[in-house]
Amino acid sequence: MVARAVRPAGRWRPRLRHRGRDGAAAPPAGGRPRPVGDQRLLAAADRLCALAAMDRPKLKIIDVAWPNAIALRLPGRKPTVAVTRGLLDRSDDERLDAVLAHELAHIAHRDAAAMTVALALSTSLALAPMAILAPIMALEVPLCRAARWCGRRPWKPATEDDDFPMPPPRQEVPVVLAVIVVPPLLAARTLVFVLLLGLGLVLVPPMLILALPAAGIIARLGRYRELAADRGAAELTGQPAALAAALTALEAGGPAIPTKDLRELRTMASMTIVALPKDAKDTGTDTVSRLLDRMMASHPPLAARLDRLAALSRGLGR
Numbered sequence: 190m191v192a193r194a195v196r197p198a199g200r201w202r203p204r205l206r207h208r209g210r211d212g213a214a215a216p217p218a219g220g221r222p223r224p225v226g227d228q229r230l231l232a233a234a235d236r237l238c239a240l241a242a243m244d245r246p247k248l249k250i251i252d253v254a255w256p257n258a259i260a261l262r263l264p265g266r267k268p269t270v271a272v273t274r275g276l277l278d279r280s281d282d283e284r285l286d287a288v289l290a291h292e293l294a295h296i297a298h299r300d301a302a303a304m305t306v307a308l309a310l311s312t313s314l315a316l317a318p319m320a321i322l323a324p325i326m327a328l329e330v331p332l333c334r335a336a337r338w339c340g341r342r343p344w345k346p347a348t349e350d351d352d353f354p355m356p357p358p359r360q361e362v363p364v365v366l367a368v369i370v371v372p373p374l375l376a377a378r379t380l381v382f383v384l385l386l387g388l389g390l391v392l393v394p395p396m397l398i399l400a401l402p403a404a405g406i407i408a409r410l411g412r413y414r415e416l417a418a419d420r421g422a423a424e425l426t427g428q429p430a431a432l433a434a435a436l437t438a439l440e441a442g443g444p445a446i447p448t449k450d451l452r453e454l455r456t457m458a459s460m461t462i463v464a465l466p467k468d469a470k471d472t473g474t475d476t477v478s479r480l481l482d483r484m485m486a487s488h489p490p491l492a493a494r495l496d497r498l499a500a501l502s503r504g505l506g507r
Contacts, residue, residue, distance in 0.1 A: 229285070230277060234270070237290050241425055246270050246296055256280070256439050258462045260292040262301040270296070280435065287422055287432035288439075291462055294421030300414045301460065307410055311403040318392035325384050332378045339367045344378070405484045412489045419494055420501060429502040433495050439463040440491050464488035 230248060238245040246260075246268040256276040262268040270292045280288065295301070326348050333344040337358045345355060419436075423429035440463050464487060 233286050233289055237293055243297055258288050258292055259460050260295040268296040283428060283431040284435040286426050287435045290422035290425045291418050294418040307407045311407050314403055315400045318396045322388060328381050332374050336374050339370050408485045411487050415488050416497055423498055423501050429498040433498040436494055
């Protein structure tokens with residue numbers, strides 16, 4: 190079952206269509222609101238939240254024709270469940286309840302917070318070598334500036350900042366000054382390159398070796414939490430078959446998502462109820478590509494989810 194209560198806190202203003210107090214959606218650009226569908230969504234959310242003994246999250250409607258649903262929650266802000274207009278138009282009451290129950294389970298399990306922490310740890314592991322290499326790379330900038338000040342040395346650092354461009358080399362510089370200062374600068378810059386090369390050879394390979402398994406573990410955690418949300422939704426509604434039907438319909442509606450919307454949704458791919466379709470150019474056909482796609486998938490395969498729901502349905506029927 191889903192957890193008993195979730196405390197809302199703060200205010201949340203994502204860039205999605207939001208509902209008024211009467212349950213009506215704000216009119217989309219070039220479209221009209223549909224109060225009946227909104228009241229239906231509000232009633233379903235109230236009923237499910239009462240069953241789960243949890244506060245109702247913010248409800249938002251994305252005015253697009255393709256069906257999907259997303260659960261969002263940022264620290265210190267009230268959780269939000271967003272559904273598309275296509276989902277409301279294509280789902281009967283049982284399927285809508287199943288989808289909403291799935292998203293409520295994500296909120297009750299605090300999945301967004303858990304995945305954020307896991308992703309932050311993985312990112313920190315991947316960027317740890319850069320935390321060591323970046324200060325050494327920054328040492329090259331003052332060396333190049335000093336060489337240009339001595340003239341005849343138009344050195345250009347590898348990490349030049351466009352906001353602070355290198356000054357042009359000075360034209361009239363005493364030869365004695367250039368002879369005295371430039372050799373130590375050249376030696377110091379060479380030392381910087383040697384340190385970068387040595388540390389790069391030591392730090393980067395382990396980072397690459399660890400980054401892939403770390404990303405795979407996070408993806409596996411995401412898939413597990415999707416299965417847990419499926420189970421929580423099925424137990425809350427008592428209708429695993431309705432969720433199975435909803436997932437099947439949503440998976441079939443994935444290819445209908447326009448390419449522009451698909452690109453904008455990529456950052457929220459792990460929070461949608463079903464996996465977003467992959468671009469054809471990003472889908473490999475060889476064995477290694479298929480293995481990587483399976484290992485990095487944000488959602489379990491539809492067949493696996495349906496099998497779990499079928500087993501749960503048999504268990505509830507006993």
